[in-house]
Amino acid sequence: MVGAACALYAARAGLDVRVVDRGPVAGGTTGAGEGNLLVSDKEPGPELELALLSARLWAELAEEPGTAMEYEPKGGLVVASTPGALAALRDFTAGQRTAGVTAVPVGADRLRELEPHLAPGMAGGVHYPQDAQVMPALAAARLLRASGARTHLGHTVTGVLRTADGTVYGVRTDRGDIHAPAVVNAAGTWGGELAALAGVRLPVLPRRGFVLVTEPLPRMIRHKVYAADYVADVASDSAALRTSPVVEGTAAGPVLIGATRERVGFDRSLSLPAVRALAAGAIALFPFLERIRALRTYAGFRPYLPDHLPAIGPDPRAPGLFHACGHEGAGIGLAPGTGRLIAQALTGGAPELDPVPFRPERFDTDGGDAR
Amino acid sequence: MAERPRLAVVGAGPAGLAAALTAAARGVQVVLVDAADQAGGQFYRQPAAALGARRPRALHHQWRTWERLRAGLERHREAGRITALTDHHVWCVARDPASGAFGVHALRGPAQDEGTVVRADAVLLATGGYERVLPFPGWTLPGVVTAGGAQAMLKGGLVLPGRTAVVAGTGPLLLPVATGLAAAGARVAALVESAGPAALLRRAPALAAQPGKLAEGAGYAARLLRHGVRVLPRSAVVAAHGTGRLDAVTVAALDRDGTLRPGGTRRIRCDTLAVGHGMLPHTDLAETLGCTLSGTSVRVDAEQRTDVPGVWAAGEATGVGGAALALAEGHIAGGSAAARLHGTATDPRRWAAAARARTRLREFATALDAVYAPPAGWADRVPDDTVVCRCEEVTAGEVRGAVELLGAGDLRTVKLLSRAGMGWCQGRMCAPAVAGLTGCPLTAGRRPLARPVPLGVLAGLPDTNAGLPDTDPGLPDTDPGLPVTDTGRAMADAGHPVTDTGLPSADAGPPETGVDRPDTDGDRLGPDTKRPGADPVPPETD
Ligand SMILES: Cc1cc2nc3c(=O)[nH]c(=O)nc-3n(C[C@H](O)[C@H](O)[C@H](O)COP(=O)(O)OP(=O)(O)OC[C@H]3O[C@@H](n4cnc5c(N)ncnc54)[C@H](O)[C@@H]3O)c2cc1C
Ligand SMILES: Cc1cc2nc3c(=O)[nH]c(=O)nc-3n(C[C@H](O)[C@H](O)[C@H](O)COP(=O)(O)OP(=O)(O)OC[C@H]3O[C@@H](n4cnc5c(N)ncnc54)[C@H](O)[C@@H]3O)c2cc1C
Numbered sequence: 001m002v003g004a005a006c007a008l009y010a011a012r013a014g015l016d017v018r019v020v021d022r023g024p025v026a027g028g029t030t031g032a033g034e035g036n037l038l039v040s041d042k043e044p045g046p047e048l049e050l051a052l053l054s055a056r057l058w059a060e061l062a063e064e065p066g067t068a069m070e071y072e073p074k075g076g077l078v079v080a081s082t083p084g085a086l087a088a089l090r091d092f093t094a095g096q097r098t099a100g101v102t103a104v105p106v107g108a109d110r111l112r113e114l115e116p117h118l119a120p121g122m123a124g125g126v127h128y129p130q131d132a133q134v135m136p137a138l139a140a141a142r143l144l145r146a147s148g149a150r151t152h153l154g155h156t157v158t159g160v161l162r163t164a165d166g167t168v169y170g171v172r173t174d175r176g177d178i179h180a181p182a183v184v185n186a187a188g189t190w191g192g193e194l195a196a197l198a199g200v201r202l203p204v205l206p207r208r209g210f211v212l213v214t215e216p217l218p219r220m221i222r223h224k225v226y227a228a229d230y231v232a233d234v235a236s237d238s239a240a241l242r243t244s245p246v247v248e249g250t251a252a253g254p255v256l257i258g259a260t261r262e263r264v265g266f267d268r269s270l271s272l273p274a275v276r277a278l279a280a281g282a283i284a285l286f287p288f289l290e291r292i293r294a295l296r297t298y299a300g301f302r303p304y305l306p307d308h309l310p311a312i313g314p315d316p317r318a319p320g321l322f323h324a325c326g327h328e329g330a331g332i333g334l335a336p337g338t339g340r341l342i343a344q345a346l347t348g349g350a351p352e353l354d355p356v357p358f359r360p361e362r363f364d365t366d367g368g369d370a371r
Numbered sequence: 372m373a374e375r376p377r378l379a380v381v382g383a384g385p386a387g388l389a390a391a392l393t394a395a396a397r398g399v400q401v402v403l404v405d406a407a408d409q410a411g412g413q414f415y416r417q418p419a420a421a422l423g424a425r426r427p428r429a430l431h432h433q434w435r436t437w438e439r440l441r442a443g444l445e446r447h448r449e450a451g452r453i454t455a456l457t458d459h460h461v462w463c464v465a466r467d468p469a470s471g472a473f474g475v476h477a478l479r480g481p482a483q484d485e486g487t488v489v490r491a492d493a494v495l496l497a498t499g500g501y502e503r504v505l506p507f508p509g510w511t512l513p514g515v516v517t518a519g520g521a522q523a524m525l526k527g528g529l530v531l532p533g534r535t536a537v538v539a540g541t542g543p544l545l546l547p548v549a550t551g552l553a554a555a556g557a558r559v560a561a562l563v564e565s566a567g568p569a570a571l572l573r574r575a576p577a578l579a580a581q582p583g584k585l586a587e588g589a590g591y592a593a594r595l596l597r598h599g600v601r602v603l604p605r606s607a608v609v610a611a612h613g614t615g616r617l618d619a620v621t622v623a624a625l626d627r628d629g630t631l632r633p634g635g636t637r638r639i640r641c642d643t644l645a646v647g648h649g650m651l652p653h654t655d656l657a658e659t660l661g662c663t664l665s666g667t668s669v670r671v672d673a674e675q676r677t678d679v680p681g682v683w684a685a686g687e688a689t690g691v692g693g694a695a696l697a698l699a700e701g702h703i704a705g706g707s708a709a710a711r712l713h714g715t716a717t718d719p720r721r722w723a724a725a726a727r728a729r730t731r732l733r734e735f736a737t738a739l740d741a742v743y744a745p746p747a748g749w750a751d752r753v754p755d756d757t758v759v760c761r762c763e764e765v766t767a768g769e770v771r772g773a774v775e776l777l778g779a780g781d782l783r784t785v786k787l788l789s790r791a792g793m794g795w796c797q798g799r800m801c802a803p804a805v806a807g808l809t810g811c812p813l814t815a816g817r818r819p820l821a822r823p824v825p826l827g828v829l830a831g832l833p834d835t836n837a838g839l840p841d842t843d844p845g846l847p848d849t850d851p852g853l854p855v856t857d858t859g860r861a862m863a864d865a866g867h868p869v870t871d872t873g874l875p876s877a878d879a880g881p882p883e884t885g886v887d888r889p890d891t892d893g894d895r896l897g898p899d900t901k902r903p904g905a906d907p908v909p910p911e912t913d
Contacts, residue, residue, distance in 0.1 A: 023781075024780025025779060025780070026784055031783065031784060145777065153778055269659070270463065272835075272837065273832075273834050276838075279827070282826060290830070291484065291825055295823050297820055298819070
């Protein structure tokens with residue numbers, strides 16, 4: 001997804017773009033996740049800014065011809081089951097609002113107007129009209145096509161070409177070299193390996209997630225719905241929100257429930273505790289789901305960096321190398337903003353956002369992974 | 372465990388039965404789990420009537436084998452050495468890496484909405500196979516069924532004498548289906564086989580090594596003749612016609628290279644078309660356990676062991692080759708599992724005869740495979756507007772577009788970009804067609820849930836690795852007994868509450884009907900594949 005968005009905006013900035021992938025389109029994490037475009041789950045900060053920029057860009061992209069990708073600006077509904085959780089949620093939204101998020105409080109009595117099948121007895125919630133949805137694989141395929149970039153699918157990058165002074169001038173693939181003055185690393189969970197080919201360190205690690213997909217149903221769930229539960233983090237004396245899986249109906253009929261978060265390396269085998277947690281979380285929100293059948297479940301590996309922010313921008317350690325990876329559980333949502341920042345970096349344009357928090361070399365300079 | 376070690380055998384077809392009997396005879400406690408309402412699997416599910424009064428020797432022999440297996444099963448059940456759990460649809464087998472124990476998770480009840488788990492020390496997968504059907508214009512019309520679907524019609528006594536059937540596709544299974552339909556009183560207008568007689572001849576040496584098999588084939592040929600069934604070799608059904616229901620098919624003659632022979636088409640009137648293009652192994656449970664597959668089959672060693680400790684596989688799941696091969700493999704697997712569970716050395720001499728039969732029958736199967744391949748160029752003949760994935764109503768054109776326009780490169784990305792294979796059957800039905808249309812290699816799909824599972828069942832799992840409760844739940848004390856007739860089952864089920872979900876019943880209803888069981892096996896072609904349960908009776912009965 002991220003590579004497709006970079007290709008699109010770079011091509012629109014007038015560059016000649018080639019896209020290399022060892023697999024097919026959407027064969028990586030993009031084809032194994034969900035397409036929530038969320039602002040609701042983000043606290044004020046650089047990620048939220050990137051999400052808000054991206055949300056605007058997604059809406060624009062969806063208007064363009066030839067980009068049918070099941071974009072649905074359906075909005076999110078975050079619900080709190082207890083008064084304590086509701087209070088925490090309200091505090092959280094206060095901060096979000098100052099950052100530009102639209103967050104509308106919903107009283108307990110009005111929750112079921114928005115979601116008629118929601119479990120009774122919830123304390124209240126917040127409606128986020130900016131939350132939206134795309135079908136990730138289609139979105140990646142459509143943006144890639146819209147970019148007009150030449151694609152080299154099924155080609156594996158085996159090396160990054162560098163001159164004696166370290167400047168990057170292209171990539172080596174298993175099917176020949178491709179020369180270019182700029183190389184963008186959009187290898188997602190494998191971004192660390194690609195960086196290593198250029199001799200630089202980028203500590204991208206996999207974080208597994210499972211998704212459950214039900215049988216197709218008539219539309220019973222209208223928004224992206226998830227529960228916010230209040231968890232006091234005693235040690236740091238700060239309050240964090242713990243969220244349950246996002247439950248939503250899709251245009252095609254199935255209900256999607258996802259996703260779990262575990263650090264278990266690249267282990268793809270079915271985790272019954274993970275699907276159990278997803279099912280239980282979804283039923284707690286929508287009791288009717290108890291009888292609905294899950295047709296399938298799948299796992300993907302989110303690319304995460306130690307500080308949970310992506311790496312976006314030029315790498316001063318290898319001139320000519322740019323990174324656009326490590327978006328963890330939000331790479332679909334953050335893709336267009338990332339593409340724009342990369343295009344601006346490639347062409348020397350003024351960045352639309354402060355790029356400093358996303359600097360790829362920050363793990364070397366700011367105290368490494370401990371940050 | 373102070374008790375005898377426990378082996379769970381999933382699938383009570385020839386392979387699973389042979390394995391269960393062998394293991395039980397060697398002191399293993401066996402739990403035999405099957406989705407169907409009786410033991411027997413695909414082959415022994417054949418109604419006696421289909422075998423006719425004057426059975427050819429080969430068939431008679433098989434019937435006797437079946438009676439022996441059934442008697443053995445009864446004996447072991449009475450002695451408490453085998454617990455047979457019918458109507459148990461296994462949706463997942465999980466292994467606890469710490470203890471090595473297995474949780475065999477199944478759904479039961481008339482609506483398959485009750486979860487249950489069996490703990491086992493070892494697992495033997497004998498899940499058989501499912502039919503491959505390739506699309507052509509009109510294949511979704513009511514009246515078009517799979518070969519196995521026709522078999523189910525026979526079983527339910529649903530073939531009314533007077534119906535006119537065509538049996539088409541490729542493979543040795545078409546013969547018993549045609550003779551079965553004819554014996555049950557249908558008029559079989561033609562048996563359309565895309566392989567030619569010359570192809571059979573080319574493989575003559577390997578085939579001739581199997582006199583029993585040839586006799587079986589000859590028996591069928593004689594019966595076809597007796598029933599006046601016209602056999603059309605090197606031909607294919609290229610279209611089914613009808614408004615609302617099948618009334619005719621177009622049959623085209625093929626050239627030696629599989630292309631259509633100009634001017635070689637004819638129209639045949641019929642109200643039933645049974646199509647099949649061979650079988651594919653069921654590998655979902657094995658794949659989820661982490662067993663290595665080779666091609667589309669579970670890979671096993673000489674003892675029928677998979678590469679996951681404690682997991683054996685036998686029969687069609689490890690490669691398609693007929694009932695006799697399944698029996699031989701099951702016997703070996705059961706013997707090996709018993710020895711390993713007792714911690715004794717395995718002694719291949721104990722199954723030497725079965726091993727010899729296995730070698731011979733595998734060679735035979737390989738030869739047949741080469742003969743009965745779908746005709747070259749079939750995929751190019753599927754027009755863009757033909758529906759390929761019935762669950763999601765995806766056309767051949769959309770499938771091609773996913774590759775040509777959107778950059779898909781394997782079955783998974785074709786599915787993501789076209790929705791082909793995302794529906795109820797999870798691509799079991801359309802994956803071979805999609806592979807053919809796109810040129811992507813046919814790989815076994817990854818389906819961690821082998822059956823659709825109610826979320827309530829998932830939510831109720833114990834929070835452990837293999838989904839096993841802390842203490843062994845023991846074996847269900849309700850061994851429903853064998854054989855169970857359909858009526859008996861229906862009566863037992865009658866008292867079962869079906870809870871209201873607030874949804875229209877068609878949406879929440881049981882995913883399968885009592886008549887034509889495994890939807891997920893893809894052996895039904897009726898229009899209700901999209902909403903199983905919406906229609907309690909297969910469309911062929913209307
Ligand atoms: C279960 C789950 C749910 C998720 N839900 C959401 C969600 O709701 N919303 C959201 O925004 N995000 C979600 N995510 C996260 C999102 O999927 C990822 O952040 C995003 O897909 C990352 O995109 P990418 O383009 O960086 O990586 P990828 O899609 O993995 O693309 C990287 C590509 O690089 C290629 N590559 C790697 N190495 C090489 C090489 N050496 N040579 C050539 N090619 C190479 C790979 O083949 C791959 O195609 C979810 C993730 C998971 C696992
Ligand atoms: C129409 C037709 C005609 C045939 N005619 C002949 C013939 O004339 N001669 C011949 O040699 N062979 C014939 N065969 C092939 C023969 O039926 C198979 O070779 C044989 O049955 C394979 O045995 P098996 O034990 O491997 O699998 P099967 O007999 O298919 O048994 C597998 C069992 O596993 C069960 N199962 C699968 N998955 C699950 C699950 N998830 N949970 C619970 N249970 C599960 C199924 O319900 C089934 O009972 C025919 C097949 C068909 C379809």
